[in-house]
Amino acid sequence: MPEPRALRGVLLDMDGTLIDSEKVWEVALNDLMKHLGAPPLSTEARLESVGGSLDSSLRICFREAGRDPAGVPADEYRETGEWLYDRAGELFAHGVPWRPGARELLGALRAEGIPAVLVTNTIRVLVERALETLGREHFAAVVPGDEVAEPKPGPEPYRRGAELLGLDPGDCVAVEDSPTGALSAERAGCAVLVVPCELAVPAGERRVQRDSLDGVGPAELAAVLAEVRARG
Structure with a gap:
């Protein structure tokens, strides 16, 4: 692996990457x-929903219930989304377990003064609940799914995360677990450390794969950035 270069910022997915919330x-x-x-x-439908936005999850559920999502009245669509997030909020309130190595990674980044942004398709109100587990002090900023025009797999969430740090996406390492999230980070121009949770994630020119976050710290993330840059 190429010689690591200075790590200036880290952009972290939440569900399935830092906390084991995909089961929730x-x-x-x-x-x-x-x-x-x-x-x-x-x-198949459940796996299709992994890493997706509220809209994509609702479309899957309506489709699997035998309804055309495009034909659902706007009020019903909105109310169904609210029902889903209310239910998820009840489940999040019970606490969500950490993914292996995630707590230690956040602590190491903070100890070395490397800023991190939480970049997720989950809406702000649920992110606030999850931060009670994750610790707000670990993040310089948060980019929730309901505060961008185009959530993952679009590039906007990760571009916004880098912008909040005053960095170019190419100077950041994103940490992701899903094909949807990895594609978003890659499209934004980030180097991507992929640690799969529920789904296998295809290889890519800007992706480095690892089985777990166990043993991953700032030096390992800097090495990911250096490896991706060396590929050109």
Whole structure:
């Protein structure tokens, strides 16, 4: 691996990367299916939802309930989204377990004065609850999914995260667990450390794969940045 270069900023996904919240979302989505009078999501549909936005999750649920998402009245669509996030909020309130190595990584970044931004498709109100587990002190800023025009897999969330640090995305390492999130970070121009959780993530020119965040600290992230830069 090339000689590491200075690490100036880190952009971190939340669900499935720092906390094991994808299982919480599975419960919430299946409760929504029951609310819609439909059976639980198929395995394929559940995996399709991983890393997605509120809109993409609602579309999947309506589709799996036998309804055309485009034909759902706007008021019902909005109210269903509110129902889903209320249910997820109840589940988040019970606390969400850490992913392996995530707590230690956040502590190491803070100890070395390397700023981090939380970049997630989850809406602000639920992120605020998750921060009770993650610790607000670990983040210079937060980019929630409801505060960007185009959530992941679009590049805007990661571009915004880098902007909040006063950096170019190419000077940042993003840490992601899903194909949707990795694509978003890659499109923004970040180097991406991929640590899969629920889904395998394809390789890419700006991606470095690792099985876990165990043992990952600032030096390892700097090495990811150097490796991606060396590829040109």
